[in-house]
Amino acid sequence: MKTLTRKQFGYLCMAPTLMIFLIFAIYPVFRTILLSLYRFRLQTGPTKTFIGLDNYFHMFGDSRFFNALFFTLLFTLLTVVTEVILGLIFAQLMNLPFKGRGALRVVVLIPWAIPTIVSGFMWKFMVHDQYGVFNQILQTLGIIDSFLPWLSRDTSARLVLIMSDIWKTAPYVSLLVLAGLQTIPKTLYEAAAIDGAGPIRRYFSLTLPLLKPVLATAVLFRLISSFKVFTVIVALTNGGPGYATESLTMYTMRTYFDAGNYGYGSALATFTLFVTCIIALLFTDVIRGKIDGGKRSRP
């Protein structure tokens, strides 16, 4: 048997991964886009009828779609902004030279490691309208008079979902920021201090600009993963009250698997793909940097 050349061996190593990507990612993406152009419902049997862009016309007249889009955008915006701000503060704290900061870094890992469905149930229990500790604390502090049914009202149900996501993800963001903070050379701060810059000035004109690449990466990944929110909603509100907390992913799931409407569901899924592409295009610098990094060794 002839031994392989390096190049041949490289292609051989790549092949299984490429196969998996081809069958389970690339083909499905195009299949979804294609199906979005068909009328295809389980109730009417396996026949698919080509209807062009009709599913999309239907989508733009569908108030439930706009409701889901609105909630998803609201959720994405509020969670990502708050998580980045909290992440910045918390990372700064973890980077200070005090005893016990190691403990902080461990605590940060707990919400990250807990499955989303579990954290959803934890929060559901804490905001329960009869025996939720959240109500109990607020009542003891005199902030509310009587226990509130947090998950039965539109605004408060949305707020609880946003809070639970922030609780779970802000600590993780702070780790990413901390990694960025640690790459900033201390000498820069010393130089700035000699030039007479105070701590606040140093933070805004030195730390923040230097953190920009790390923050951009974090924001890109957080925007996309917040936009696909689903699991935490299943645990907490199941989309209710009414459709107040139904996200785009949840509406798509229900269109597929509850209503059996694969044509329209594919149009909704394609819309999610479209939004994801727009977000990715806003961050082409980050993506290009990552891809160049993949071809180079880490400095």
Added chain:
Amino acid sequence: MIKETILHKTLFYLFAIFFILTIGFPFFWQILNSFKMERDIFALTWFPSQYTVDNYVKAFTTRPLLSYLGNSFVIATFATIFSLVLGSMAAYAIARTPIKGKTPFLILVMSISLLPPIVIISPIYSIIRAMGLLNSYAGLIIVNVLFTLTVVIWFLTPYLHAVPKELEEAAEIDGASPAQAFSRIVIPLLGPGVFTVGILAFIQIWNEYLFALVLNPIRIKTVTVGLKMYESDNYMPWGTIMAAAVIIVVPLITLVLILQKRIIGGLMAGGIKE
């Protein structure tokens, strides 16, 4: 100056305590309530009037929690191993061999790591059904491999860049084929990196919900899908749910606490890998 230091110290610890309480409380509350009798939960007593393990017994007897755990363990273990093997091979090809098409391949890896699962879930359901793998271990293993492969490739490629080329070249001069050089020189050097990213992948698969729900709704349920099974329309056995949740989380938290340095390092490297 001394006064200022004390002020800083006090501020730091106040903030630190505040953060630890906020982050830790929900988890603490979950554990505490898993040991409460139902009447204590209903009566809103903070600490149990009497500690009980009843909820833990019920967690195992009212639903097949043990088999949920077993299923999740099998799926996460095999999917982790497969993505480590395939991922380190692909990372090797990118970092160490003169193949063409590295940039398109990396763009593909990046796109898949950003791809929302909902975009591909319906075709994947059809494929897995056509393969006869609904409600099986294999179906979920394959799908989880897809999403952890991208993580493994991103994580290991820089590691492989860092392995000195001379080591491999020396082996090849001694007459080893590229495959032998890979298995004898590169794989042992990859050890620590593979271990770290393996843990990250395992945790990601253990926590996965969407595909577990869609592909295995009847048999081979995973822990995340199983937890939802404790709910019924008019009754929430909160104590039991909290006990089941503790059991699901404990393996992960133990892993995280033992290996915290590696995990933190791994997560941070994932973030700044420019």
